[in-house]
Amino acid sequence: AQKITQTQPGMFVQEKEAVTLDCTYDTSDQSYGLFWYKQPSSGEMIFLIYQGSYDEQNATEGRYSLNFQKARKSANLVISASQLGDSAMYFCAMREGAGTYKYIFGTGTRLKVLA
């Protein structure tokens, strides 16, 4: 079974609008972390935002926010006021807390911002 599922292979958004990128996860651990990374066409992996399983507030980092719904096991990334430079691949990732030393990534969503 997939631990991290990103169901949107590609999305378009108009410049200055908000967009939500979906991510669902599967774990039986109580302690875990959820991460979003951006990969522009240049290839580097850029950390965007983190949400811990015990965090009661949704994480925010500038124009990025994470809509964390623990009961639904979803951790959607919201980008507000999209910019052309937001066009990139976006990966959701999870790190479980018990007995593992790996971060598991989803298949990614390619976002294209339209002028």
Added chain:
Amino acid sequence: EPEVTQTPSHQVTQMGQEVILRCVPISNHLYFYWYRQILGQKVEFLVSFYNNEISEKSEIFDDQFSVERPDGSNFTLKIRSTKLEDSAMYFCASTRDSYYNEKLFFGSGTQLSVL
């Protein structure tokens, strides 16, 4: 912000040859990782490493792969006899500790092409 450094950025090799990919993790980080990404698709975990030992490895990380920390700063991935399907972007990453809330810092990657 401190960086993970990878060299070379591109490597071309002939099938059956050995390659060594090099990484310098962030200096105060203790946990090191290799990931690979084929054709800009899913980011796949290969191996994690701590205290000169492999902490965890994936099914991909078979006997043709090995990792080493030859000195106090470098972390290397060796592929003994490269195959065409080893062509991918290889990312080195590091974390300060092993907790689930640790941000994974990536290097800029080595694009390996096996001919």
